[in-house]
Structures are given as C-alpha cells and as structure tokens.
Amino acid sequence: MGPVRVGVVGCGNISAVYFRNLARFELTQVIACADLVPEKAQQAAEQYGIPLVLSTEELIHHPDVDLVLNLTVPKAHGVVSLEAVRAGKHVYSEKPLAVTREEGRAIIEEAARQGVRVGCAPDTFLGAAHQTCRQLVDEGAIGAPVGGAAFMLCHGHESWHPSPEFYYEVGGGPMLDMGPYYLTAMVNLLGPIRSVTGSVRTTFPERVITSQPKAGKVIQVETPTHIAGILEFECGAVGTIITSFDVWASVLPRIELWGTEGSLLVPDPNAFGGTILLRKQDEHDWHEVPVTRPFAGQARGLGVADMV
Incomplete structure (x- = not known):
C-alpha cells in the first residue's frame, strides 16, 4: 500500500508548514492543491512540486485524492469538510472543525455513513513534550489529578498577521483560534471533559x-x-481555562496540573517541544524533566500522518 494521497484546500499563511512536513512523512503525499485565489495555489504547486492545481470542487471530487486537508478560514471549515466526506474522502481540518456544534455533528455523522475518517488540529499533543507529560501523569508523578489551569492571554493578531480579519469574525476569537491547543492538551493529560460552564465578553x-x-x-x-x-x-479533576485577545501583558503560566502528590508545569501547547517542570510534594524547588519522546521540532501535519 502506497502513501495516502492528500489534496490541500487553502494555500494561505498556515499551509507552508503542512506542505513541508507532509513531504517528510512516508505515509502522506500531497498531489493537489486549491485556493479561492488561484494564483496562491499555483505558487504553492510550483514551490512544493505539487502536480495538480484545481478548484475546490474539482479537488474534492478528484478520484486520485484520498484525503482532503482543509486549511480554509474557520467559517468555511464546515462547508468544505462536509462536502469532502459526502464525496467519500477522509478529512483532516485545521481548527476549529466547525463554527457550530450542529455543523460539527453533521460532519461526524456523515463521515460515519460514508465510512471515512475525520481528524482535526491541533496535533501538538502528539509531540515530544506533551507525550512526555502524559507519561508522567500515567506513571503517577503528581499522584491522582486534582485540577489544572490553562491560560492563553494576548492582545490579538492584528499587529503581525497580514490578513487578521478572520480572527474577529464568527468562527474566530481566542477560544476557537488558540483554545483548541489548550483544551486538547488538557484532555490528553486528564481525559474526557464531563461538563463545561463559562462566561464571555467583547x-x-x-x-x-x-x-x-x-x-x-x-x-x-x-x-x-x-x-x-x-x-x-x-476523572474528577476540575480545571480552569481563560483565552483572551484583550490582555496586554501577563506572567501566568500556560498550563499547570495539580495532583495529590505534586504539580506539573506543562509547556506551550502551540509547540511540539518545550521545557517540563515538576515539583513533588516533598520537594522545595521545581526541577526540569527530560523530554523522552520523538517529534520535538515543528511537526505540524503529524496528526494527518497519525490519522492515516
């Protein structure tokens, strides 16, 4: 069996790292790309040696495409992914999977009917640091989990991103943009979430x-x-999460986990590596824990390879 043949829809800011990394994995081969701006798709094809430049519709229905990688803007994720699974394609989407619960459920239900798989970013939890953290929790390094906290606090993306408008449209905002990294990391470490309550403001x-x-x-x-x-x-643990585009500065940690026998400082979940700090109940200082798992560098696209 050869590599899974991938068609990429959306050749914007995030696509470059996917094109580079998917070429590294033996399990994946990018054979087609599409974008609302055809020149972007053509440029990507020339730069990364992609054989086919197609429209979105052509790509989704192309017989040689096994998996559609959805890198469109958030509000288009649901429409593109649903059309792809209806066409019998596996789908891996950038976050969020959809902008409403109903839209996301429709994708999952249609995928089940078609017998195809659906995956969604982020995949950083598969990286070296967070898999090492998972091992520590599984081995009882902090005892039974009591709780945890995750914070993503900044003042938005309009100071650096070339086209930041979509971050403030429906489907954007800090929870759907950055929150998935933190929620995914916490679920990886603590297991499924039973209930959620929250408050918001603009x-x-x-x-x-x-x-x-x-x-x-x-x-x-x-x-x-x-x-x-x-x-x-x-598992009984109670966690807190705050994501914000309204904060000028903060010294809060990114993620902390607390257990009956110690505490764990988890590195930035927007990266595959990072520094892990542990403090046991009988210790007076934090100490660094060596990262022992693979994929410590920029490995975005790892989720696609893992899925297939």
Missing part, C-alpha cells in the same frame, strides 16, 4: 490593523474576545 468592538499590508484598516469585532471556563473532567 472588550473592544473595533480593532485597527497595524501590520502590513493592511495597516490602518478597521476591523469590526463579531465574536467574543475574552472567554473564561470551568471544566469538570470524568
């Missing part, structure tokens, strides 16, 4: 882009930009 109704090439453009904010939640896990 602090700034408008944002001004300061990055090029759209500096000075005003964005109307359509989605909550500060979200706080309480997570009850099936």
